[in-house]
Amino acid sequence: MATLLVSQRNYDDHRTPAGHPERAERLRAIEEALDPALFPGLLRKDAPFGDLTLAEIVHDPGYVQALSTVRPAEGIARIDEDTFISSTSLDAAGTALGAGLAALDAVALGEVENAFCAVRPPGHHAERARPMGFCLINTIAIVAREAQRKYGAERVAIIDFDVHHGNGTQDIFYDDPTVLYASTHQMPLFPGTGAADETGAGNIVNVPLPSRSGKAEMMGAYSETILPRLAAFRPDFILLSAGFDADYRDPLAQLNWHPDDFSWLTLKLREAAQSLCGGRIVSMLEGGYDRQGLATGVAAHLTALSS
Numbered sequence: 001m002a003t004l005l006v007s008q009r010n011y012d013d014h015r016t017p018a019g020h021p022e023r024a025e026r027l028r029a030i031e032e033a034l035d036p037a038l039f040p041g042l043l044r045k046d047a048p049f050g051d052l053t054l055a056e057i058v059h060d061p062g063y064v065q066a067l068s069t070v071r072p073a074e075g076i077a078r079i080d081e082d083t084f085i086s087s088t089s090l091d092a093a094g095t096a097l098g099a100g101l102a103a104l105d106a107v108a109l110g111e112v113e114n115a116f117c118a119v120r121p122p123g124h125h126a127e128r129a130r131p132m133g134f135c136l137i138n139t140i141a142i143v144a145r146e147a148q149r150k151y152g153a154e155r156v157a158i159i160d161f162d163v164h165h166g167n168g169t170q171d172i173f174y175d176d177p178t179v180l181y182a183s184t185h186q187m188p189l190f191p192g193t194g195a196a197d198e199t200g201a202g203n204i205v206n207v208p209l210p211s212r213s214g215k216a217e218m219m220g221a222y223s224e225t226i227l228p229r230l231a232a233f234r235p236d237f238i239l240l241s242a243g244f245d246a247d248y249r250d251p252l253a254q255l256n257w258h259p260d261d262f263s264w265l266t267l268k269l270r271e272a273a274q275s276l277c278g279g280r281i282v283s284m285l286e287g288g289y290d291r292q293g294l295a296t297g298v299a300a301h302l303t304a305l306s307s
């Protein structure tokens, strides 16, 4: 079965200030890396606009309205030290959500084995009650809830290999045993959460990694901890918060992962999905701030998902 690539035409609609690491150029780098000439076997779809009112299945009531209120009529407004909203950011965020929901539909209906969504802004730092860390809406959390609500999934696993801890996703599912949230991340690093003793209702698995660590520590974290926990959980769907900022070139972090590490990890997760849930994976782009690191990481990820 095929792999679906869901692309976002309006990724430029979310504007950030000059010099901000989370910028539209990231998605241009991915477009080049996933050119149809290089990946002829991928099914491709443009993301439709998603229903932003669904955000309130994971965020507080009034959350989207509050974002609309701080959104400027033109230009860019600052939400916190590094999180910004522009006049058309909610169009981009809505389409990022539409991508995730379209990917979920295609995977759930068996049209494809798995899917990757190349979208921005990212989502995993957005908590129940506040946007942060470049993130406005926690897209992957909404997709997880929709997998339960629309497709009857009893257990959904979210594996987060972005170099930063997904504090928002952890916050949203902290006391929910129907969602496994497992993360590797550099520690100490923004946002500061993700210690191994943050375990929620037994459904939160954090494996912090030390600065400068690379392949051996990454393989150990997955082989010894996260993959066994994933197997024991017996998920109906596996969602990936796919960040590529653990790449050795990334300017915002100091891990030492290489493209073949993203390949190894993706193949292990795909094998797990095939044995546990019919291969069903929906992968959503989170971070990745070095142009080459992002492009090569995403290409390795898609090769492993689709080959």
Ligand SMILES: [Zn+2]
Binding pocket: 162, 163, 164, 243, 245, 286, 287, 288
């Ligand atoms: Zn990140």
